[in-house]
Amino acid sequence: MARNPVTNRHAADLLLAAWRVNTVSCLLHFIQETVVVVLYLEATRCSGDSSIMPLLKINSGPDGPVLHTGQDSPLGPTLAQALRHGRGPVVIMTHGYKFAPGHGLDCPHQHILSLDPACRSWKAMSWPRALGFGAGQRDEGTGIAFGWPGRGTIWQAYRQAEVAGAALAQLIEMIARIAPDRPLHLLAHSLGARVVLGALERLPEGRVGRAILLSGAEFGSRAAEALSRGAGRTAEIINVTSRENDLFDFLLERLVTPPARGDRSLGHGLPALPRTLTLQLDHPDTLTALACAGFKIERPKARICHWSSYLRPGVFGFYRALLRTPEALPLPQLRAALPAEPDPRWSRILSLPYPETCNSGWRGAAT
Template sequence: MPLLQIDATPLGPRLHDAAQPLLSTLRRALVRPGPVIIMTHGFKFEPGHPNACPHTHILSLAPKSGTWKAKSWPRGLGFGAGNRDEGLAIGFGWSARGSIWDAYKQAEQAGFCLADLVSMIRRVAPDRPVHLMAHSMGARVALGALPRLRAGAIGRVLLLNGAEFGTAARAAIESDAGRAAEIISVTTRENDLFDFLMERLISAPEHGDRSLAQALPQRQNTLTVQLDHPDTLPSLERTGFRVAPGRARFYCHWSTYLREGLFDFYRALLREPQHVTLSRLRAQLPDMPDPRWSRVLPWPKPGMATLPFFSRQPQARLSSGGITSSTMNQ
C-alpha cells in the first residue's frame, strides 16, 4: 500500500471514497519502512469532482486525466516501484473550488485537518520522518498545519509556487514545529502574474505584504529556489541534478512540477535530507531571487544602461538649455 488517498472533511481527515477507519488503515500502511510524504494540491481541485479530483490527477500513481498538467507526484517521488523501503505516500485532498476567496478560506480549514492527520501518524509511528509537499494554495494548507503541531512533527516542507503571504509563513515558521522543520520554496518568475493577482484579490494579513516568492522569511531553516534565475540550473547540475529550462515564454503556474528533472531533485530533498542539506544548497544557489516582472522586463545587469524606472540614480534629461541632471522621485 504505497499510496493512501485522504480528504479534509468537516469531521476531520477521512479516507477518500472508503468507509474504513483512518487510524487502523494508517497502522497497516505504516508497516512499510521509509518516509511519509504528504502531498496536497492548490486551487480548483475538489475530491470526488468528475473532472477535478486530485486523486485521479497529480496525487495519483496513474493519473486518469488527459490534461498535460496531470503528472504523477507519487511516481515522481519514488512511490509505486515496489521497493521495500519506499515508505508511504499520502495524497491529501481538500475542497478548493468556487471563488478564490472561498478556496483561500477552505485552505485554512484544510490546514487544521492536515495537522490532525500528522498527529495521528506521529501516534502510530513516532520515529518516522514526515514531509509535506504542496503546490499553489496548498502552501497555505501546509503552512497552516505547522502551528498546530509539536516540534519535530514535520521534517521538510516543500512549497511549489506557494500562494500564501509572507506574514502567514512567518507565523508558521516561528511556531514550535516550524522552527524544527526546514521550509523550501521553489519559485519561478513564470508565476509572477499569479502572485500579483493573489496579492490584489486577497486581503493580506499586513499592509504591503507579498507572496512567498518575494517574502519567504530568511532563516537558517528556510530556502528559496528560483528555478529561472540564470545561475540556478547550472548550480543544480553541479550538485548532480539536471533540470530542464521552462517552456513557457512568460507565464506558467505549473512549471515547478512539470519541468523534466525536477522530481529527481525533489525526491532527493525529501528522501535524502541528510545528503541534500540546506547549507549545501545555500552555498551553491543564488542568494537572492530576481525581482518580479524581470522575465517580461529584463532586469539590468551591472554596467548596463538602465531605463529611468530601473534606477534610483540621478537621470539625465533634455531641457531647452541642453542636458541637465535631475533626481527621480521614488
C-alpha cells in the first residue's frame, strides 16, 4: 500500500488512527451525556418530584426570585427549559405565615408545596398533586412552588410578604418573556394573599388570569388598592372565606395596624367588582350550589380552623377546575348561583342545618 509522502505512513495506518480518535471522542461524549442524565435523574429523585415536567421550587431572595437549590444557581435557564418543553397553564402556589424555605419541616417545599411532603403533619397535603401536577403528562402545565420567609412575628411576616410580592412580580415577568402565550394563575393561603396582591399591582394588565385567595390575611382597603392597578385591574380574583377563620381574621385586625381606621380583613369580602368573587366555603347554600355543579365538598366540622379552605375533602377538585378550565366556570355564573351575602362573623357558634336538595338552579359539570 502506498505511503503518504508527507507523513511517510501507510493510508491504512492513517485510517486506523482516525478511527481510534473518533471512537475515543464518541465514547467521551457518551460518558458525558450519561453523567448528565444520571445527575438529573438523581436530583429529581432526591427532590421528591417525579413528574416529567418538574415542579419548580422558587423562592423570594434578597434581590428577587431564586431557585430553591441555592441563590448561586441560575434561575433563567431552568425556568426556560421547563416552560418551553410543556403545555398547559402555569400555576404559581404560595404559602402563608409560619413557613420559610429551608426551615426544616416548616419549609414549604417539604410541606404543602411538595409533590411528596416529607412532613407528616395533618396539615401537610400536596397542593401540586391536588391541582393535577406530577402525572408526567406534557399538557398538565407547569407548577411553581413559590416560597418566602414567613416566620418570625406576625409583623415581621407581614412586612416580608410585601417584599415577596415584588419578587413574585419579577418571576411572573420572566415567565411572560419566555412563554407569553401560556395562561398563568395563582393560588395562595393566608398571608400568601398579601404576596399575590402585592405582585398584581406591580404587573402590567393581563399578566395573570385568575388568582384564588384562601383565608386571605390582608385588609380590604389594601386589596382594593391593589385591584385598582396593573394586573389587578384585569385578573379574576376568587376570595375563599369561611366563618371557621373568624378568629384569625379578628386577630389580624387587632394585631396589625390597618391602612384605614375600621378596616376589615378579606374574610369580610372583596370589593364588589365584575372580576371579583367572594365565596364562603362553609355556607350551606354555597355547598349545595357547588354539589349541583358536580363539586361535592365535605361539610365543615370545626368551629375554628385556619386551614379548612384547603384541607376539606373535595375543595381541590373545585380549585383545579377554576384554574384549568376557567371558561367552564365563568364568574358571573358562579356569582348568580352563590349566596349574595356571607354569614355574619362568629355565626359558626350556631348549628346551621345543611339543605340536602339542589335548589340553586345551576347545573354545571365538574372537570
